[in-house]
Amino acid sequence: SSGENTGRGALIVLEGLDRSGKSSQCAQLASYLESQGVAVEAWRFPDRTTAMGRMISSYLSCQTDLDAAAIHLLFSANRWEKCSLMESKLKAGTTLVIDRYSYSGVAFSVAKGLDLDWCKGPEAGLPAPDLVFYLDISAEVAAARGGYGGERYEKLEIQKKVEKVFKSLKDTTWQSVDATQSIDSIQSVLREESVKAINECQSGKQLMQMWL
Ligand code: FDM
Ligand code: MG
Numbered sequence: 001s002s003g004e005n006t007g008r009g010a011l012i013v014l015e016g017l018d019r020s021g022k023s024s025q026c027a028q029l030a031s032y033l034e035s036q037g038v039a040v041e042a043w044r045f046p047d048r049t050t051a052m053g054r055m056i057s058s059y060l061s062c063q064t065d066l067d068a069a070a071i072h073l074l075f076s077a078n079r080w081e082k083c084s085l086m087e088s089k090l091k092a093g094t095t096l097v098i099d100r101y102s103y104s105g106v107a108f109s110v111a112k113g114l115d116l117d118w119c120k121g122p123e124a125g126l127p128a129p130d131l132v133f134y135l136d137i138s139a140e141v142a143a144a145r146g147g148y149g150g151e152r153y154e155k156l157e158i159q160k161k162v163e164k165v166f167k168s169l170k171d172t173t174w175q176s177v178d179a180t181q182s183i184d185s186i187q188s189v190l191r192e193e194s195v196k197a198i199n200e201c202q203s204g205k206q207l208m209q210m211w212l
Contacts, residue, residue, distance in 0.1 A: 007202035009039065009095035011086070011127055012194055015103045015166065016135030017159050019142040020179045021186065025135065026099045028183075029190050033095060038198060041089065044099035045079055052078045060151045072109040076122040079105070086127050090207060095198055102126060102210050103169050108153060111161035120211045128208040131197040133190055134170065135179035139163045 012029075014022045023044070030042035048057040052074055058064045059071050066074070079102065089096060102123040109119045139159035148154040153162070170176070177189050201207075 007093065007204060008207065009090045009093050010130045010194070010198045010201040011090060011096050011098070011207070012197060013098045013101040013103070013129040013132045014135060014190075015100060015107075015132055016179060017137060017139055017142045017163055017166070018154055019145045019147060020135035020137045021183065022099050022135055024183065025133075025186060025190060026097050028187050029194060030097045032187070032191055033097070033194065033198075036195075038095055039093055040095045040097060042097050042099070043082075045101055045104070046075060047078055047082060050078065050081060052081060060153070062150075062152055068109060068112050068114055072105070072114060072119060073122060075105050075109075076102075079123070079126055083126060087207075090127065090201075095194075095201075097194075098129075101129060101132075103132065103166065106169060107162045107165040108158075110165045111158060116165075124209070124211040126210040128210045129173055130201055130205065130207075131193060132171075132174045133193070134166065134174050134176045135186070136176045137179035141180060 014026050014029075016022050026042055026044070030040050033040040046056045046060075047053045055064070056071070056074055056078060059066050059074075086096060102120075105123055106116070106119045110116050139156055139162075142159065143156045153159070175189075175193055177186055179186065
């Protein structure tokens with residue numbers, strides 16, 4: 001923290017099953033970074049505030065039905081509609097902490113039976129995260145936490161399949177974090193690793209593209 005903020009921001013993603021604790025960890029991480037003087041925004045996908053996001057939300061709450069391929073492409077388009085904003089924020093030095101990204105996009109659709117490579121296709125070329133935290137919890141333990149809402153995928157059988165696909169997607173940007181630890185222990189890992197990633201981006205690490 002010597003002098004000006006000239007480098008880019010980091011793209012940090014949290015992934016995991018429903019009830020893994022992603023949303024609270026994201027919020028805590030973003031406010032911690034902010035308290036440390038980092039320019040940061042907390043985002044989430046799906047972004048339900050856009051026109052496409054509202055279609056997604058209506059699908060998730062079972063008010064509408066869509067073919068698996070169609071909803072897959074909508075989730076992807078919902079990221080693409082934010083792509084130039086993501087890139088300009090990062091370039092301007094803002095770190096983004098995002099609750100779900102392409103991995104959720106692929107994991108849920110593959111769990112429903114779509115082809116893995118087909119699912120990755122529309123995601124290819126999106127900004128690639130510098131760091132992905134996978135909040136690791138088994139579907140059974142997550143379900144036992146209670147608090148599943150009534151949304152379409154909030155069911156043990158689906159979550160079990162999604163868990164398997166998530167684990168097959170792990171790449172070098174992933175850090176698995178045992179999500180059964182205390183909130184504070186998880187948060188301290190996230191803070192430490194995020195600060196490292198932010199420093200690397202500050203000192204010139206290039207922004208990569210998803211699945212290219
Ligand atoms: N989901 C989320 C997908 O199926 N594809 C995606 O690309 C994304 C980002 O939507 F069940 C699923 C995962 C979850 C649901 O997400 C809504 P939140 O985080 O629970 O709002
Ligand atoms: Mg949910």
